[in-house]
């Protein structure tokens with residue numbers, strides 16, 4: 001089956017060569033994009049959708065979420081709004097509720113969250129373990145995650161559970177727990193922060209997970225200056241996320257990590273992933289997205305949907321915040337939330353031949369993940385903050 005989407009007022013492809021097209025059309029064939037061009041030259045297809053001048057973007061690629069949880073942390077949020085500061089300790093509240101939930105409940109809630117995200121334009125999504133925190137419950141979280149998300153990350157190193165020795169727990173994370181989650185995950189992450197894992201413990205986790213063949217990610221520099229970003233770059237992590245408290249040397253390390261990359265080939269560096277909704281919900285200083293881009297660092301924007309610090313899967317909200325409060329242009333923010341997210345997950349390239357089609361940009365052969373706005377341009381995402389602008393979403397060629 002093929003579908004022609006025509007009369008697109010603005011087609012923001014996020015593809016380096018195609019750029020942004022006006023009065024454009026796209027043809028989808030099965031799960032792939034088959035043709036892109038001027039609406040006047042569009043070929044016939046089995047069905048047609050008239051965009052009536054609306055804008056079309058790639059679907060959001062949300063490269064950082066924590067969707068496998070039960071329970072509620074409204075009280076912690078209220079206390080924070082009354083002046084308390086965020087600390088990692090709240091993770092234990094979610095751990096207890098998550099352990100107590102049945103497989104069915106956890107799966108149903110996770111699917112509900114994925115569906116909320118999809119209805120707002122998210123077409124590719126990563127999620128993590130991290131609220132199980134023992135072998136049985138981390139393995140269960142990983143298994144459930146693998147049934148609801150496109151990419152799964154092992155975050156056994158989220159918090160040392162109360163009553164456990166940090167060294168012994170780190171060994172568990174690096175040993176038996178890693179073995180139990182391994183069939184379900186392709187990434188590993190560590191929360192390298194005061195109150196979570198020390199640089200030495202983080203190093204041990206990253207080393208073991210790399211040896212197990214997992215790609216690496218780091219939660220770093222969320223709550224203060226520290227070693228997270230430097231460790232991420234040293235280990236060749238695909239992404240370091242949060243990056244609120246960076247030293248000058250962290251900017252340099254991140255920028256240098258991309259110096260051997262020419263935009264498509266060469267040595268990949270470490271993406272800096274900013275999480276604007278989390279920054280607002282924790283009342284942290286906003287991550288320095290503008291300075292990172294200006295320094296030559298590749299940037300992603302993600303929702304960080306989780307019960308503690310960012311209970312939203314609205315990437316549009318994050319994009320709006322990045323434009324209005326972090327100094328990004330609309331194009332830069334949309335790029336970070338689409339192509340940038342794909343880059344952070346190693347999914348920005350891929351062709352018909354290898355069968356793992358690229359996501360996060362609109363080009364022939366890429367996966368047909370499209371987000372049509374009820375607006376003539378992507379600028380409306382920032383110009384009309386908070387408005388429900390998602391008009392229609394295609395995921396792998398299928399209307400969501």
Ligand SMILES: N=CN[C@@H](CCC(=O)O)C(=O)O
Pocket residue numbers: 066088090091094191219222278304306307308309310
């Ligand atoms: N910072 C660490 N992990 C999550 C929050 C976890 C929680 O508080 O439940 C985050 O990315 O913000």
Ligand SMILES: [Zn+2]
Pocket residue numbers: 064065066219304306
């Ligand atoms: Zn997180």
